[in-house]
Amino acid sequence: MRIYKGFSGGLFYFVLLNFVKVIFTKMKEVKCEHCKEWTDGNLKICQHCGGILNEKYLVEKEEQEKVETGMKFPLIEIDENDPILLKMGKYVVRAGQVVFFAIVTAVAYLAAGTVG
Numbered sequence: 001m002r003i004y005k006g007f008s009g010g011l012f013y014f015v016l017l018n019f020v021k022v023i024f025t026k027m028k029e030v031k032c033e034h035c036k037e038w039t040d041g042n043l044k045i046c047q048h049c050g051g052i053l054n055e056k057y058l059v060e061k062e063e064q065e066k067v068e069t070g071m072k073f074p075l076i077e078i079d080e081n082d083p084i085l086l087k088m089g090k091y092v093v094r095a096g097q098v099v100f101f102a103i104v105t106a107v108a109y110l111a112a113g114t115v116g
């Protein structure tokens with residue numbers, strides 16, 4: 001009886017775990033913009049037609065990065081492969097930099113307003 005209870009409990013968690021797994025896998029599925037089929041969002045290319053996934057998104061991201069570098073904000077680079085603590089430290093430094101540049105911009109704006 002005890003063994004049976006333990007088994008059904010284990011089975012319950014096994015089913016629950018798989019259910020959660022399926023949901024997470026489904027969430028990562030994306031619709032291919034080339035062939036309109038659902039494909040694995042973790043991949044860079046479509047499993048059905050081999051087209052590049054999120055092409056539009058990637059282009060937009062690239063454009064955005066170009067604009068950001070064009071602004072010459074010397075923000076600290078955060079590497080995706082950095083250890084979590086280093087990443088957090090960098091985020092703090094970045095926040096400080098953003099605040100600093102916001103103040104500098106505000107002062108510059110006010111100064112320009114006073115002169116003009």
Ligand SMILES: [Zn+2]
Nearest residue numbers: 032035046049
């Ligand atoms: Zn496709």
